[in-house]
Amino acid sequence: MSKTFFILFLSSLSLLSALAQREEFEFSGFNSGNSNGNIALSGIAEVDNDGILRLTNDTRRLIGHAFYRVPIRFKNSTDGYLFSFSTTFAFAIVPEYPKLGGHGLAFTIANSSSLPDALPSQYLGLLNAKNIGNASNHLFAVEFDTVQDFEFGDINDNHVGIDLNNLASNKSVPASVNLKSGDTTQVWVDYDSARKVLDVWLANTSTKPANPIISYAVDLSPIFLNEMYVGFSASTGLLASSHYLFGWNFKMNGVAKSLDLSSLPSLPKPKKKNYALLIAAPVSALLFLIAALATAGYLIYKIKTADVIEDWELVTGPHRFSYKELKYATKRFREKELLGQGGFGKVYRGVLPGTKEEVAVKRVSHESKQGLREFVAEIASIGRLRHRNLVRMQGWCRRRADLLLVYDYMPNGSLDKYLFSGDATTPLLPWSIRFRVIRSVAAALLYLHEEWESVVLHRDVKASNVLLDGELNGRLGDFGLAKLYERGANPSTTRVVGTLGYLAPELTRTGKATTATDVFAFGALVLEVVCGRRPIEPKALQDELVLVDLVWEKWTAGKWREAVDSRLAGEFDDAEVEVSFRVGMMCSHPLPAARPAMRDVVRFFEDGDPSGVPELPSSPPAGGHFYEVGFEDFVHSYPSSSFEKVSWPLSFSPNGGTTGGMTATDEAATPFVFSTVV
Numbered sequence: 001m002s003k004t005f006f007i008l009f010l011s012s013l014s015l016l017s018a019l020a021q022r023e024e025f026e027f028s029g030f031n032s033g034n035s036n037g038n039i040a041l042s043g044i045a046e047v048d049n050d051g052i053l054r055l056t057n058d059t060r061r062l063i064g065h066a067f068y069r070v071p072i073r074f075k076n077s078t079d080g081y082l083f084s085f086s087t088t089f090a091f092a093i094v095p096e097y098p099k100l101g102g103h104g105l106a107f108t109i110a111n112s113s114s115l116p117d118a119l120p121s122q123y124l125g126l127l128n129a130k131n132i133g134n135a136s137n138h139l140f141a142v143e144f145d146t147v148q149d150f151e152f153g154d155i156n157d158n159h160v161g162i163d164l165n166n167l168a169s170n171k172s173v174p175a176s177v178n179l180k181s182g183d184t185t186q187v188w189v190d191y192d193s194a195r196k197v198l199d200v201w202l203a204n205t206s207t208k209p210a211n212p213i214i215s216y217a218v219d220l221s222p223i224f225l226n227e228m229y230v231g232f233s234a235s236t237g238l239l240a241s242s243h244y245l246f247g248w249n250f251k252m253n254g255v256a257k258s259l260d261l262s263s264l265p266s267l268p269k270p271k272k273k274n275y276a277l278l279i280a281a282p283v284s285a286l287l288f289l290i291a292a293l294a295t296a297g298y299l300i301y302k303i304k305t306a307d308v309i310e311d312w313e314l315v316t317g318p319h320r321f322s323y324k325e326l327k328y329a330t331k332r333f334r335e336k337e338l339l340g341q342g343g344f345g346k347v348y349r350g351v352l353p354g355t356k357e358e359v360a361v362k363r364v365s366h367e368s369k370q371g372l373r374e375f376v377a378e379i380a381s382i383g384r385l386r387h388r389n390l391v392r393m394q395g396w397c398r399r400r401a402d403l404l405l406v407y408d409y410m411p412n413g414s415l416d417k418y419l420f421s422g423d424a425t426t427p428l429l430p431w432s433i434r435f436r437v438i439r440s441v442a443a444a445l446l447y448l449h450e451e452w453e454s455v456v457l458h459r460d461v462k463a464s465n466v467l468l469d470g471e472l473n474g475r476l477g478d479f480g481l482a483k484l485y486e487r488g489a490n491p492s493t494t495r496v497v498g499t500l501g502y503l504a505p506e507l508t509r510t511g512k513a514t515t516a517t518d519v520f521a522f523g524a525l526v527l528e529v530v531c532g533r534r535p536i537e538p539k540a541l542q543d544e545l546v547l548v549d550l551v552w553e554k555w556t557a558g559k560w561r562e563a564v565d566s567r568l569a570g571e572f573d574d575a576e577v578e579v580s581f582r583v584g585m586m587c588s589h590p591l592p593a594a595r596p597a598m599r600d601v602v603r604f605f606e607d608g609d610p611s612g613v614p615e616l617p618s619s620p621p622a623g624g625h626f627y628e629v630g631f632e633d634f635v636h637s638y639p640s641s642s643f644e645k646v647s648w649p650l651s652f653s654p655n656g657g658t659t660g661g662m663t664a665t666d667e668a669a670t671p672f673v674f675s676t677v678v
């Protein structure tokens with residue numbers, strides 16, 4: 001063989017490989033040996049030592065991008081014909097809170113490998129508010145979205161969507177696996193340019209399922225330029241997840257190879273016992289050990305599954321229920337007994353075996369054993385709170401990571417059902433009852449803040465936490481529970497737990513709940529009850545978005561009657577409504593010091609004289625708005641309370657529908673706990 005020929009042969013080989021590299025690549029893990037510097041990272045994306053590519057961690061409002069460094073030719077430059085392409089990749093989404101994802105990850109093909117103008121949160125690091133839907137974006141994305149964003153018409157909080165120049169998906173379906181599970185998910189995306197069909201498969205295994213979950217007939221030619229960058233984008237918002245990629249294959253004009261999930265790097269799993277030593281041991285010793293282990297294992301099982309009894313619990317005996325008893329009462333936590341579900345857990349109806357008394361049993365899970373233990377210690381005192389306007393906590397039971405709280409059963413459900421359900425079977429609450437409910441909640445808060453032996457903050461005052469008893473008196477439920485969630489597994493972080501619209505502005509900044517933040521939430525509740533509208537109504541016109549602003553406007557224009565719930569048809573007591581408006585506005589003041597104490601609030605209501613309530617300021621305290629700005633960007637993402645269809649904790653869900661995929665309904669299933677690391 002001549003030397004020249006050999007060199008020619010070599011150079012054509014390298015030419016071929018250069019071509020092939022542009023058209024096909026396979027990464028099993030992303031450490032330098034595998035991806036060889038071919039991945040361009042931007043935002044906070046990084047590759048760790050195990051070769052896992054992390055797009056974002058669980059800090060709020062982050063963006064991470066990872067793109068194949070060189071652009072890929074997608075079109076024949078002669079005739080502009082779009083080629084077929086195929087890709088498969090493996091990812092995992094690990095949310096900060098097990099059930100609340102934030103926000104998601106997208107396989108992306110774009111005219112840029114860094115998307116410099118993109119925003120985090122609901123924009124997924126792909127677009128921004130200005131360029132949404134613009135045909136000059138040339139953006140193709142397959143989104144794996146874990147937040148239901150109403151602005152973009154998301155179908156639920158666990159979906160796969162095809163996005164063309166837009167974040168309102170052109171096609172979307174519920175995901176066939178739980179994207180927030182933290183487990184590795186493999187995705188296959190194929191575009192067949194001859195048939196003009198885009199297919200997407202999804203599985204938590206190495207095997208491609210028989211049927212795609214999306215098969216979408218679409219001509220992608222207008223979206224694609226001749227050369228485009230392929231990669232991934234992920235973002236976090238007020239809620240956050242860590243987004244990981246483990247492997248990625250891509251091929252033009254062919255089918256990308258499936259990934260073998262077992263050969264990819266994986267996230268550290270909780271440690272399992274290592275039995276390797278046992279196998280090496282002599283048979284007799286082995287048998288002996290097995291017997292010993294089995295006994296020990298059984299004992300450990302017995303201990304672990306036993307109800308956890310704290311020392312102090314023995315002292316306050318009567319409040320403790322046995323797990324068995326509650327299991328029997330709720331018919332083994334049967335779905336049929338489910339009253340509702342919220343961010344803190346599910347609520348079941350139960351009938352106590354001895355007394356045949358109806359109770360509501362809330363099942364709370366928490367990631368941190370320590371947090372749970374501390375909280376349980378507090379229940380001992382919270383459980384002693386007694387007031388006619390509080391839902392009585394009868395007792396509790398702790399079993400492993402589960403905490404079961406037993407409350408009085410409230411047959412008439414929660415206040416939000418009456419205010420917003422909009423269905424004909426739910427009676428409209430007349431003004432007299434509304435006023436009574438407001439006053440009872442005020443009395444309950446006064447008791448918690450000032451009348452008990454120590455100050456108890458409620459932290460989550462809102463319509464769905466106000467329950468109605470048989471005589472339609474208001475009773476405040478769920479006191480103190482939010483506190484459990486402010487402590488994460490990591491004690492150095494503070495979380496804000498609450499519901500958007502009821503959260504005082506300083507709370508989102510400082511993360512510190514005070515009596516004034518409870519008062520703020522109470523103010524939002526009062527206005528809500530008077531106006532029959534949620535504190536934040538994303539469906540409303542822009543300037544009617546925030547209820548307190550709307551009321552302020554009507555108030556200063558002297559037209560406050562127009563703000564009263566129109567369904568009352570003018571049947572209300574003028575003085576009572578006026579007092580309620582004044583108190584509601586005062587409590588909603590952006591400055592905590594300007595809000596009244598609950599003692600004053602109760603007095604204003606008792607006097608029933610509008611002139612007894614101090615005059616409101618003549619101009620809105622927060623530059624043109626009553627409510628402080630800065631919330632806009634997540635108002636769109638978390639219209640939490642506005643879509644909350646679940647009356648929780650202790651009430652009937654109006655339609656049996658619950659959040660979190662417990663029952664399949666079309667109802668908007670939005671996380672209604674609004675939480676963040678401050």
Ligand SMILES: *[C@@H]1O[C@H](CO)[C@@H](O)[C@H](O)[C@H]1NC(C)=O
Nearest residue numbers: 043044056057058059060062
């Ligand atoms: C997440 O990444 C950001 C930016 O690199 C960093 O500031 C933050 O500390 C990280 N958060 C965690 C929880 O590691």
Ligand SMILES: *[C@@H]1O[C@H](CO)[C@@H](O)[C@H](O)[C@H]1NC(C)=O
Nearest residue numbers: 075076077078079080081083
């Ligand atoms: C590009 O299009 C031209 C004209 O139709 C055709 O001759 C050529 O084979 C195409 N190239 C590829 C790579 O498909």
Ligand SMILES: *[C@@H]1O[C@H](CO)[C@@H](O)[C@H](O)[C@H]1NC(C)=O
Nearest residue numbers: 110111112135136137138225
């Ligand atoms: C694609 O990006 C390049 C480089 O940023 C830019 O010059 C070009 O105008 C873009 N093309 C389109 C159609 O946006």
Ligand SMILES: *[C@@H]1O[C@H](CO)[C@@H](O)[C@H](O)[C@H]1NC(C)=O
Nearest residue numbers: 130131132133134135136137
């Ligand atoms: C779309 O984007 C282009 C380029 O950024 C801009 O010139 C044009 O005005 C935008 N169109 C719309 C409707 O916003």
Ligand SMILES: *[C@@H]1O[C@H](CO)[C@@H](O)[C@H](O)[C@H]1NC(C)=O
Nearest residue numbers: 133164166168169170218219
């Ligand atoms: C995708 O959806 C957007 C907005 O919903 C629409 O303007 C666009 O025409 C759709 N594209 C295709 C190819 O259907």
Ligand SMILES: *[C@@H]1O[C@H](CO)[C@@H](O)[C@H](O)[C@H]1NC(C)=O
Nearest residue numbers: 176177178181183203204205
């Ligand atoms: C895979 O997903 C199915 C639901 O689609 C689930 O039942 C199963 O437990 C998952 N398997 C693993 C290993 O995560």
Ligand SMILES: CC(=O)N[C@H]1CO[C@H](CO)[C@@H](O)[C@@H]1O
Nearest residue numbers: 411412426427469470471472
């Ligand atoms: C309005 C409403 O639902 N009222 C009910 C409240 O609960 C009592 C006792 O269960 C019922 O009799 C009422 O009809």
